[in-house]
Amino acid sequence: MRDDEEQAARRLAERVLEGDTRALARAISLVENDAAGARMLLSACFASSSASGRQSLRVGITGAPGAGKSTLVDGLARAWREAGARVGVLAVDPTSPFTGGAVLGDRIRMSGAGSTSETALAGGIFFRSMATRGALGGLARAAADAALLMEAGGREVVLIETVGVGQDEVDVARLADVTVVVLVPGMGDDVQSLKAGLMEIADLFVINKADHEGADRLEGEIRSVQSLPGSRHIAVPILRTVATEGTGVTELRAAIESLRNQTMQRGRIAERRAAFWRLRFEGMLLAALRARLASQGLDDAALARHAERIAAGAEDPYRLTEELVRRALGPDVG
Amino acid sequence: MRDDEEQAARRLAERVLEGDTRALARAISLVENDAAGARMLLSACFASSSASGRQSLRVGITGAPGAGKSTLVDGLARAWREAGARVGVLAVDPTSPFTGGAVLGDRIRMSGAGSTSETALAGGIFFRSMATRGALGGLARAAADAALLMEAGGREVVLIETVGVGQDEVDVARLADVTVVVLVPGMGDDVQSLKAGLMEIADLFVINKADHEGADRLEGEIRSVQSLPGSRHIAVPILRTVATEGTGVTELRAAIESLRNQTMQRGRIAERRAAFWRLRFEGMLLAALRARLASQGLDDAALARHAERIAAGAEDPYRLTEELVRRALGPDVG
Numbered sequence: 001m002r003d004d005e006e007q008a009a010r011r012l013a014e015r016v017l018e019g020d021t022r023a024l025a026r027a028i029s030l031v032e033n034d035a036a037g038a039r040m041l042l043s044a045c046f047a048s049s050s051a052s053g054r055q056s057l058r059v060g061i062t063g064a065p066g067a068g069k070s071t072l073v074d075g076l077a078r079a080w081r082e083a084g085a086r087v088g089v090l091a092v093d094p095t096s097p098f099t100g101g102a103v104l105g106d107r108i109r110m111s112g113a114g115s116t117s118e119t120a121l122a123g124g125i126f127f128r129s130m131a132t133r134g135a136l137g138g139l140a141r142a143a144a145d146a147a148l149l150m151e152a153g154g155r156e157v158v159l160i161e162t163v164g165v166g167q168d169e170v171d172v173a174r175l176a177d178v179t180v181v182v183l184v185p186g187m188g189d190d191v192q193s194l195k196a197g198l199m200e201i202a203d204l205f206v207i208n209k210a211d212h213e214g215a216d217r218l219e220g221e222i223r224s225v226q227s228l229p230g231s232r233h234i235a236v237p238i239l240r241t242v243a244t245e246g247t248g249v250t251e252l253r254a255a256i257e258s259l260r261n262q263t264m265q266r267g268r269i270a271e272r273r274a275a276f277w278r279l280r281f282e283g284m285l286l287a288a289l290r291a292r293l294a295s296q297g298l299d300d301a302a303l304a305r306h307a308e309r310i311a312a313g314a315e316d317p318y319r320l321t322e323e324l325v326r327r328a329l330g331p332d333v334g
Numbered sequence: 335m336r337d338d339e340e341q342a343a344r345r346l347a348e349r350v351l352e353g354d355t356r357a358l359a360r361a362i363s364l365v366e367n368d369a370a371g372a373r374m375l376l377s378a379c380f381a382s383s384s385a386s387g388r389q390s391l392r393v394g395i396t397g398a399p400g401a402g403k404s405t406l407v408d409g410l411a412r413a414w415r416e417a418g419a420r421v422g423v424l425a426v427d428p429t430s431p432f433t434g435g436a437v438l439g440d441r442i443r444m445s446g447a448g449s450t451s452e453t454a455l456a457g458g459i460f461f462r463s464m465a466t467r468g469a470l471g472g473l474a475r476a477a478a479d480a481a482l483l484m485e486a487g488g489r490e491v492v493l494i495e496t497v498g499v500g501q502d503e504v505d506v507a508r509l510a511d512v513t514v515v516v517l518v519p520g521m522g523d524d525v526q527s528l529k530a531g532l533m534e535i536a537d538l539f540v541i542n543k544a545d546h547e548g549a550d551r552l553e554g555e556i557r558s559v560q561s562l563p564g565s566r567h568i569a570v571p572i573l574r575t576v577a578t579e580g581t582g583v584t585e586l587r588a589a590i591e592s593l594r595n596q597t598m599q600r601g602r603i604a605e606r607r608a609a610f611w612r613l614r615f616e617g618m619l620l621a622a623l624r625a626r627l628a629s630q631g632l633d634d635a636a637l638a639r640h641a642e643r644i645a646a647g648a649e650d651p652y653r654l655t656e657e658l659v660r661r662a663l664g665p666d667v668g
Contacts, residue, residue, distance in 0.1 A: 318376050
């Protein structure tokens, strides 16, 4: 990295740590694109957050499309804002793999109730959306970095909203201290298969649109899945909301905070953070190794040439892998 | 790898290449678990398939849960079987991230119409299901290897069925020469967001349950999304089926084969196979590097210890990464 890039990254980190929202927005773009200085920036923010004991409450909100997650997240953000907390919202959408980048961009939303008050103007709610990038695991990585930056930027609560199907959400859920799974009545049998995956990551269930028919039946279904053999056998709390009317949102906020403070959940949070870093750290190591390979001549262009020859059946990837690693790094003397 | 493992892998590869279905089933389990000998087995199958010009038609079938994909895939498999082709079916389910392994196991289905005929008994339809493993990108890797083994095992058509949401499907779709996206009438506005991602990977649309109300409107919606700015602007064919009654399945089979033979699609297939190998080959290189790190002392236990210290804020992962790579592989002299 060039000296001026290093300087710029340091200055940006300082501004993030001072709570500058514009700097936070720029920092997230920088790490999302893995631009020059991103590592330096993250390192500075990580070190400073750790030293000061700054640790935000990370809440994951997930559920099928149409469950009303956005409205619920907006309501929760406002509720925390009104209680005086500075809030970051990260809306992750892994369902549009080819849009490439944040579709909505950054915006600082002024919350309804507090929009003219000084506290809202002084901090507001920082909102950021992210869509899937090309790289495998790229979304979870970018979301993790963004959450870290929000934490460093003084957001005491970070709400991470994802669409709840597939591996991406599970990876993103690993980021959260408390994961809320949002369900709605009357989504039919086809949703059962989706629910099964979500069951395992839920610390708390919300039945949204609880004024619709079938809320009781849905609660019964959740309870019955919880009691299946092989399930975690933990009585996960079930709350009801009507997000569009704000009903139950304050109670949900309180339930999340109370859950976070429970001994068992504290243990789970510590475990989950370690498990998250286990994967993330391995990813970072692999990225560093990948960079090492590139500097030894195995850059993107070389990989593309090999891929074409492999696709044409002219090279055997299984043999080639070993050969190239040996050539780039020398024989394994471990 | 020990000599006897190498021997066993070679023998298994020979049996797969002879078309032995039991050997194929074992081989898939072996590569799915990345067991000893897996690389040798894949290498032997790859080399032999390439040398003999053996290349199956790979058809991806994707769509939301409840779209009737399984029934459609069964129908297609039967249709190809009746036309004399040997068929492999790979059912990939990324929505149950914690089930770990093939839920249904292997089975060799005897197709309805041809169940008593000699051709069906001589080859039948080889069916395999796969669920998500823990590792990032693990499902796409395992599916790719399984498709390669099916090809080596003489399956002229490989049908790859996935649930169509999220990155996993997109990765799996990269495996296919022709990707069929299955939609059903009346799934409502909430599905629009899912459709957007699927639009980009579709070579062919199927409106299944076409006897339900709203098929015309759905076709109109697909056409209107196709004409949006930023879309590929290719007139992707739209077919209609009622899979439960077998209606339109033969026509769908014919449309897929005809599409495969079109010049433009042939170009796309070549591009896609190269793009697939680009990602896959990089994944293989990274796995080899990971193994190298492990042999230098950075094994799973060491990673877990670092992860705990990072989660506790006692180590900075961004600095540590560089340091460890340098320590394990020496300074970068590229």
